Amino acid sequence: MFKNKLFMIIIAMLIVITLILVAFFTLWTVMDKNSQPSNPQEAAKASVSQVEGKRLTPAQVKAQTVFIENVLTNLAEKGRVVKASFAFTLDNKKSKEEFETIVFQVKSIVIQTLADMKAEQIQGSKGQEFLISTLMNKINELLVEGKVVSISLTDYYVE
Numbered sequence: 001m002f003k004n005k006l007f008m009i010i011i012a013m014l015i016v017i018t019l020i021l022v023a024f025f026t027l028w029t030v031m032d033k034n035s036q037p038s039n040p041q042e043a044a045k046a047s048v049s050q051v052e053g054k055r056l057t058p059a060q061v062k063a064q065t066v067f068i069e070n071v072l073t074n075l076a077e078k079g080r081v082v083k084a085s086f087a088f089t090l091d092n093k094k095s096k097e098e099f100e101t102i103v104f105q106v107k108s109i110v111i112q113t114l115a116d117m118k119a120e121q122i123q124g125s126k127g128q129e130f131l132i133s134t135l136m137n138k139i140n141e142l143l144v145e146g147k148v149v150s151i152s153l154t155d156y157y158v159e
Contacts, residue, residue, distance in 0.1 A: 056089075064096050065089045068103065069155070073111045076118050085155035086110065088139070088148050095146025102142060109138045119158050128153055 056064070069085040088106070090096045099106065113134055114122075122131050132151045140147050 073114050081159045083157045087152040089150045091146045098145045
């Protein structure tokens with residue numbers, strides 16, 4: 001059976017093609033993982049990198065900001081509670097309108113994100129930045145019309 005030269009050439013070609021495909025998909029997977037930042041802060045920066053960097057006037061900021069106030073939820077630690085209020089600034093009026101229609105989903109994301117965190121994770125300015133960048137990544141995945149360009153923590157209390 002293996003004495004036929006044509007058969008041996010076909011088997012060798014199939015093995016070479018298979019090895020090339022395996023190498024291609026391995027490289028593709030590695031390159032794809034490298035293009036996605038693992039740090040939430042870097043991912044948040046990457047998600048808003050396509051947004052035009054023009055400075056907004058205070059009136060425009062007010063017109064493009066949505067407030068979610070008094071979010072109260074348990075933290076991952078037993079007996080720990082957090083109460084927070086947020087101001088979400090969006091990149092345009094269409095995205096603000098879209099955000100307002102899905103505000104219940106945004107509140108759910110905020111509550112779930114806080115419920116998965118411990119008090120130590122969200123304490124201090126670095127902890128608050130971590131929370132804000134995590135929320136920005138999750139919320140920007142929901143939006144079709146635009147992006148959240150900044151989130152301000154307007155009220156914050158951990159008990």
